[in-house]
Amino acid sequence: MSTALITPAPTMPRDNYLNNGYGVRSWLLTTDHKRIALMYLVTITFFFFVGGAMATMIRLELLTPAGDLVSSDTYNKLFTMHGVMMVFFFLIPSIPTTLGNFLVPMMIGARDLAFPKLNLASYYVYLTGALFTMYAVISGGVDTGWTFYTPLSTSFANTHVIATAVGILIAGFSSIFTGINFIVTIHRMRAPGMTWSRLPLFIWAHYATSLIMVLGTPVIAITLIMVALERGFHLGIFDPARGGDPLLFQHLFWFYSHPAVYIMILPGMGVISELVTCFSRKRIFGYNFVAFSSMAIAVFGFLVWAHHMFVAGISTYAAMVFSLLSYLVAIPSAIKVFNWTATMYKGSITFKTPMLYVFGFIGLFTMGGMTGLFLAALGIDMHVTETYFIVAHFHYIMVGGMVMAYMGALHFWWPKITGRMYPENLARLAALIIFVGFNLTFFPQFILGYLGMPRRYHAYPPEFQVLNVMSSAGASILAIGYLLPMIYFMWSMRYGRIAGPNPWNAKGLEWETTSPPPTHNFAETPIVTEEAYAYGTTTAEVQRV
Amino acid sequence: ANFPLFPQQASTGAPHVDALYFFLIAVTVFFCVLIFGLLITFSLKFRARKGRVATQIEGSLPLELTWTIIPLIISLGLYVWGANLYFEMRRPPLGAMEIYGVPKQWMWKFEHPDGHREINELHVPVGRPVKMTMISQDVIHSFFVPAFRVKTDVLPGRYTTAWFEATTTGHYHLFCSQYCGTKHSAMIGEVFVMEPAQYEQWLSGSAGEGSLASSGEKLFQSMACNTCHRSDSGARGPNLVGLFGKPVKLTNGATVIADEAYLRESILTPSAKIVAGFQPIMPTFQGQINEEGVLALIQYIKTMKDAQNLAPTNTQNPPGPDAGARPAKGMQNPGTQKP
Amino acid sequence: MSDSRTAAAVEGTATAHGGNPALLHHFETVEQQRDASSLGMWVFLAQEVMFFGGLFCVYLVYRLKYYEAFVAGSNTLNVPMGAINTGVLICSSLTMAMAVYSAQIGKRKMLMFFLAATMLFGAVFLGVKSVEYKQKFTDHHIPGASFSTAEFEQKDHLPRDVANETQIYFSLYFAMTGMHAIHMIVGMVIMGFLIFHSWRGKYPPGHYTTIENFGLYWHFVDIVWIFLFPLLYLISRRH
């Protein structure tokens, strides 16, 4: 560590969680939330690239109207596995298990999560689920779509439905454990003075996320069990041939999977609240509203699931109820967007990479969210459902929103995690590439969708080609954008400038300890005396040692 | 070459959908401009500079209320508009022409009341409302004609309906838009919208095996339905003449309208709803009659007007299920009847 | 909550925990640790409610739709056995509560006795259940290829279509009681460990949180059965 010795430069702390033991066991059997977070980081990055490789294949296939690159069965497996990998093995665990694991205890001044062993267990549970699913992929894949609609999945598909379902089910328990751990930690482990109204919004967001994880995930678990039983033992629960109702499966599936989309955005929203305040040097505008809206999203998120079933044969009455509720759940998101924007007002804004991702998030989430309003409008959904409009909608939110937030968070807390800075200019370039590539990939899909191009199509009519080529071109730019950070993050772990405890001059307990933090996070339990984001107070710009 | 950015409008519903769509785009553009505009303005104005210190603001209740209530009002407006449209688009007008669909993996099969069957093609006349009644023979499919802005999932075990009234002749894409397995993307077809005269001509071309109702009648005999369902008083089963669209009293006291779904249920799971005054002795025909057969039987029952009169197909629907539906133009139904 | 933490506790660091070996390093006080695990257990049970809730939701939908078939299916179940099993589970709940009581007052032998009694009742329950399952097997009431509607058509004079729908009832019967039984088995395995641990003296007076939390789980499983019994066995008994 002799590279960065400019005179008053900070040095790496002598004892930190990274050098507390080097053996394999010291990692694989650790109960340190920070090490577990890193193990998750490595694993989900792997699955992101697996999912990304599948996306690459999808986009290659769709370059030409004819289904010429892969067979239709292969294509169906590609998008199914892409969806399954990305949703259940990347995006749902993304921020909670990496940054959440790392930061939740630190931000509230605790030495660890409430149940460190459960935390480790949940990692291995997740890994087991992932291996099951990988087994399904390797031994031939699964081709039901990530939604597993019956009776296709129970009686007609002849691919590895059970293995995949079991994999997801197992991974689901990992998410339940994580949720329990967070809820208990946030209730029980706060440092003295860390009242609920002083909690960082990242914590509020994770609290809301955990609520969904705990109350929603078991429903998908039992649903997938029923699918597996029906497929394996011929129980007749969803099979219309025996009087079962396939719509009931959809109800149960979406009862979880709609709230799950909020699992996939709330942590990102928490991140944005942290970043926008730091880089504007301002308190958050309307703390109570931002905190409360997270809870509102979590609760209202449970009331709207059947908006995925507007043309599926639910009653007209139910469709109307669910449409109305879908509009209501959009309001708390709107509140957040406006408060973030207002936070920048009269700030002192710097444009470091994490802040660039904030701009990306707000812009793309707004567009994705607004197109959600299209879908919630019954008359429009009838036309655009199951088309590329949907594909564009959710990629705008999930990739444009959540992945942007995730990237922003990685850059922001990278110095805390590794003790070293990433290369700023390269990172800005990558952010720009991702932004451009993203829009080129997914904006044309809105147009395609309204034109009527159905999703999950291996071949398509020739008049859709131009837009598809644009989309594929964008995807290749996007791929470069994601590969770059991979490279420079790894580079920086060894060669990056040493960061010091608080390179951003940020507020929050996690910045008051060394980078990387010691195994027990704080030399002594901190006592909290000020609100979250107390930027601009007299002590604010003074760095604590 | 061919590079459309907007779908053709070829049904009476399409302009309505597009109107809401444009309104939504306007709302979206408004909010995007507002938010992106603010982000850019703030970025330029409040850029960190030497000596610049951020002014701390805790929040503002009036502002919070503003940006809660305005989106709420807009949302409710969008909701009402969208729901209204949906309501209209799901309710077939009175006297719409009927076509049946029985898709399966991976083809679309349509049956016209006069017995015309087509595969992956659908011929309809321009300017007349068409009601599609569909049921899948295996997994869930979805009937989607982008130019009509119409879509409905087609379920196994249950009828779902869609309706449209084509406004422009031509041919349009028909897609299966619910993922249904290997050849989902090949489960496509074309809708041909024709001038009424041409349509007549097309109809009078190769007719096939006689009208749907007449094959229903044959089934009615070969399945021995007529042993119980006779019009004389001693019959063991209720008289089916004039049944369609009428309310039926059940043993449990409830009343149901005898629509397609009810007739289908009566044939396949007869004991689900027992007609008042009868014993549940009717056997189930599940596994003996396929969906096409059931549709033929239903069509036949619909045409049973008075005793033993094999009425021509596709007369106007009796009121009942459509009661209260708005009347549509093109109610008379010339030409579908054959001599 | 945080108010329960005294200023003195705050000063404690990882090393200052001193005396109490049962206090894990990341907690400040014993109360905090106990509160945490208790809350954790409750949140876990909330999860369980939703897990079984999915099954109850399916049950509700089909019961309304196929009421007659549900009645017929329900009538094939053995009410005395169901009722006895309910009683057995209630007994096991009592012994479980007594086990917690013993742990609270710090009586090790008594604790082991009541845990063993609870386990025994659990075993009786599963034994009765397996007799019932076996009966279903010989009656061809297992959904799937070997399912036979003969009994319903001949004895109950149900029309064929209704008789067929009983399959849905039995699918749910097995799914629901099966999930419940799996929970019992898991519980009994854990109980085995608990007995072993208390034999080794791991729960000295004052350290009953583990027992108490396990008790919550066991009572929850009992509650599930309290609902399953009337919903599955007593839908509408022939009068």
Place this chain on the structure above:
Amino acid sequence: MSANHVVPLRVYFAVFITLLVMTGVTTWVAYIDLGVFNPVMALVIATFKAVLVILFFMHVKYSSKLTWLVVSAAFFFLGIMLTLTMSDYLSRAWPMQ
């Protein structure tokens, strides 16, 4: 949460006896024809029994507000699942054929 409150044994026995009696009652009632009130009775009794178990065996009666909150949240969300799902099934006939 559940403080170190030791519930007196007679409470346990009282609850135990009530539970057993209620099991008998629910079985007995099932054989009386009450029409629609049969399932209602069954559910009322089951709920009553469950509440007894929760309050006394599971010590919720003596527990913190947070425990109450967790318990009620679980049933609240279960209620959402059941009612909104049924809102579809019970209105399938409306208003179209």
